[in-house]
Amino acid sequence: MTYDIAIIGGGMAGASLALALKDLPLSIVLVEAVPYASTQQPAFDARAIALAAGSQRILRTMGVWDAMAARGVTAIEHIHVSERGGFGTAHMEAAEEGVAALGYVAEGRIIGATLTAALAQCPNVELLCPAELTSLQVEDDGVEVQLVHAGAARRLRTRLLVAADGGRSTVREQIGARTWELGYGQTAVIATVTTDRAHGNTAYERFTDTGPLALLPCDPPVDTDQELSGRRWSLVWTVRDSQVDALLALSDEAFLQRLQQRFGYRAGRFLRSSGRQAYPLVLRFVREAASERVAFIGNAAHAIHPVAGQGFNLGLRDVAALAQVIAAAVARGEDIGRMQVLQGYARWRRPDYLRTAAFTDGLVRAYSNNLPPLKLARNVGLLALDTLPPLKHLLAYQSMGLVGHLPRLACGMKLQVTSDK
Numbered sequence: 260m261t262y263d264i265a266i267i268g269g270g271m272a273g274a275s276l277a278l279a280l281k282d283l284p285l286s287i288v289l290v291e292a293v294p295y296a297s298t299q300q301p302a303f304d305a306r307a308i309a310l311a312a313g314s315q316r317i318l319r320t321m322g323v324w325d326a327m328a329a330r331g332v333t334a335i336e337h338i339h340v341s342e343r344g345g346f347g348t349a350h351m352e353a354a355e356e357g358v359a360a361l362g363y364v365a366e367g368r369i370i371g372a373t374l375t376a377a378l379a380q381c382p383n384v385e386l387l388c389p390a391e392l393t394s395l396q397v398e399d400d401g402v403e404v405q406l407v408h409a410g411a412a413r414r415l416r417t418r419l420l421v422a423a424d425g426g427r428s429t430v431r432e433q434i435g436a437r438t439w440e441l442g443y444g445q446t447a448v449i450a451t452v453t454t455d456r457a458h459g460n461t462a463y464e465r466f467t468d469t470g471p472l473a474l475l476p477c478d479p480p481v482d483t484d485q486e487l488s489g490r491r492w493s494l495v496w497t498v499r500d501s502q503v504d505a506l507l508a509l510s511d512e513a514f515l516q517r518l519q520q521r522f523g524y525r526a527g528r529f530l531r532s533s534g535r536q537a538y539p540l541v542l543r544f545v546r547e548a549a550s551e552r553v554a555f556i557g558n559a560a561h562a563i564h565p566v567a568g569q570g571f572n573l574g575l576r577d578v579a580a581l582a583q584v585i586a587a588a589v590a591r592g593e594d595i596g597r598m599q600v601l602q603g604y605a606r607w608r609r610p611d612y613l614r615t616a617a618f619t620d621g622l623v624r625a626y627s628n629n630l631p632p633l634k635l636a637r638n639v640g641l642l643a644l645d646t647l648p649p650l651k652h653l654l655a656y657q658s659m660g661l662v663g664h665l666p667r668l669a670c671g672m673k674l675q676v677t678s679d680k
């Protein structure tokens with residue numbers, strides 16, 4: 260079987276790309292290794308994802324936002340930033356930035372259910388699941404792909420192969436794509452916690468000497484316990500690798516006590532915690548987001564620290580940019596797998612990768628040194644940020660994914676089969 264595009268990996272990035280391309284005259288196959296209904300599905304788990312305002316625009320223009328919102332998302336209207344043991348704080352307000360929300364929080368499961376339901380309505384997208392890419396050969400006029408589909412070997416051919424197969428990308432390995440990688444020596448522990456006070460749509464980012472700690476307001480789709488309504492948070496607690504096992508082994512009570520000690524009482528008193536999951540953290544980028552007949556999107560292209568909740572937002576901008584480059588090539592009657600076409604995508608994405616990595620990595624490193632003069636400088640910086648509206652505005656727009664050369668979908672415009680970029 261021959262396709263125009265084969266997307267390897269049906270996680271948030273891969274599924275979003277298939278949807279973004281649904282109105283183009285292209286045959287698309289989406290190859291996903293793990294069934295969506297499985298509890299082992301790695302892409303759509305209990306992680307809460309902060310969707311920036313720019314991502315919300317992309318999802319809205321793709322026609323899936325209303326369905327996602329109906330399944331349950333929580334608006335972030337205020338952001339509070341502080342450092343444990345420091346005096347400086349900074350605040351960001353949706354009203355000050357002239358937006359309804361600085362972002363939204365959605366559980367990975369909600370994002371998955373919305374995207375897969377929408378995919379089922381796309382006649383030009385064939386889903387192969389469970390199907391795992393095992394090897395590939397890039398040839399002059401296409402890519403030959405070997406899969407194991409429902410236990411049997413299968414081959415397919417495609418003009419363009421998109422690697423959306425996540426951090427341990429087999430595509431990256433198969434074509435020998437060079438990457439740049441740096442371990443943080445940190446692991447993120449996530450859990451859902453409840454407090455005795457309503458979240459008031461506030462997100463907190465608190466820097467501590469072992470790593471940043473984030474609390475995102477996160478209401479469940481259906482609240483079975485009305486008493487806890489509006490009091491649920493998604494916790495992302497970054498600790499040194501050496502501390503993870505001990506943190507995971509704590510009883511819920513001891514875990515909440517430790518959390519209270521590290522976070523303080525700004526969000527109220529912590530009452531309950533769900534089970535915890537751990538994610539080791541790394542900074543990684545492919546050197547080139549495209550090569551002949553292959554393009555990388557999402558975590559197959561980059562992995563960043565979750566400190567400012569930017570990973571999928573960056574991946575969704577990959578999706579919007581690649582979809583636009585493909586649409587323009589289709590309009591010009593060009594071969595969508597040629598390097599001249601894909602180079603446009605790789606060059607376009609590079610500044611965003613650098614900017615987002617500098618932003619997130621810069622935050623982690625700035626706060627990982629406890630020398631007193633540096634700590635003082637950071638706290639003065641936080642106070643200054645609060646009193647310098649232009650600087651705050653710039654940071655807010657970076658966090659909302661609204662800076663740089665934005666793709667059409669991020670500007671609220673549908674893909675156009677024209678000859679623009």
Ligand SMILES: Cc1cc2nc3c(=O)[nH]c(=O)nc-3n(C[C@H](O)[C@H](O)[C@H](O)COP(=O)(O)OP(=O)(O)OC[C@H]3O[C@@H](n4cnc5c(N)ncnc54)[C@H](O)[C@@H]3O)c2cc1C
Nearest residue numbers: 268270271272292302309391392425557558568570571572
């Ligand atoms: C603790 C934590 C908190 C985070 N919080 C945020 C946040 O608030 N906001 C935000 O924007 N981002 C956040 N992120 C980042 C975000 O989770 C990722 O950027 C995003 O999930 C990546 O999606 P993806 O589709 O690129 O990759 P993945 O989710 O890894 O999906 C890859 C898919 O490919 C499939 N696959 C793999 N190999 C093969 C193969 N050989 N054949 C077929 N299929 C294959 C897998 O089964 C999987 O479904 C966070 C990350 C962490 C760790």
